[in-house]
Amino acid sequence: MIKVTKNPKETEKLAGFLLGKILKNFSSKAVIIGLEGELGAGKTVFVRGLAMAFKIKSKIKSPTFNLIKHYKVGDRTLYHLDCYRFKNHKDLKILGIKEILNNPKNIVLIEWSDRVKKILPRQHIKIHIDHISKKERRISIKS
Ligand code: ADP
Ligand code: MG
Numbered sequence: 001m002i003k004v005t006k007n008p009k010e011t012e013k014l015a016g017f018l019l020g021k022i023l024k025n026f027s028s029k030a031v032i033i034g035l036e037g038e039l040g041a042g043k044t045v046f047v048r049g050l051a052m053a054f055k056i057k058s059k060i061k062s063p064t065f066n067l068i069k070h071y072k073v074g075d076r077t078l079y080h081l082d083c084y085r086f087k088n089h090k091d092l093k094i095l096g097i098k099e100i101l102n103n104p105k106n107i108v109l110i111e112w113s114d115r116v117k118k119i120l121p122r123q124h125i126k127i128h129i130d131h132i133s134k135k136e137r138r139i140s141i142k143s
Contacts, residue, residue: 003142011042011129011137012049018125018141019024019053022107028099030106034113034120037118037129040086042137043111046127047080050109068095076105083112089119 005011022031033050035043048060052082054073062082071078086092097119098107113120125143131136 003139003141005042005137005139007135008042008045011045011139012052014048014139015046016053019050021143022125025128027104029061029104029121029123030101030108032101032121032124033109033127034124035127035129036114037127038131040140041129041131043127044127046129046139047109047111051078051080056135073107076107077103079106079108081108082109083110083115086112086115088098092116092119 005014006106009089009110018033023028035046037043040126044060046063047129051058051060051071054071056078058071060080065080067085069080070082081095083092100108101119110116110120113126125141128136128140130143131141
C-alpha cells in the first residue's frame, strides 16, 4: 500500500489504520514493524500515531539517545527502538533483542530498521517514508 500524507496528523491517522489491520490479523508471533526513511521523514510521527491509537499516554519522542523504550498496552508491550547510532545488528545484541523479537506479546517498532536488517524475521511490516515536499510524505507499507 502506498499513501501520500499532507501533514503530520494524516501520517498519525495512517498509523492508526495500520493498527486496525494488525489487530485484525491476530498473530501468534511478535508484530515487528521496521521504519525506513531519512532524518525528519516522519518515522517518529508514525510511531506516535500508532501509540495514540493504542491509547498510550506517554509522550513519544525519538529514542535516539535512550535507544529503546517500552510501553504497556493491555497485556502486550510496545517497544520503540531507534537504530540511527547503530552500525549493524551486532549493536542490538546488548539490548537483548532476540528475546524481545521472540515474545508474541510484543509489538516492536524499529526506526532505521535497514541498519539491522540481518536480525529482522522475514515476517515483518516494512514502512518506508519519503519526503515529497515540506509537508508531504510518500509512505509505503509492505507486510
Ligand atoms: P524521523 O523520526 O523520521 O527522523 P520525525 O518524525 O522526528 O522524523 O520528524 C518528522 C518531521 O516532519 C516533524 O517535524 C513533522 O512535523 C514534519 N512533517 C511535516 N509533514 C509531515 C507529514 N506529512 N508526515 C509526518 N511528518 C511530517
Ligand atoms: Mg525518529
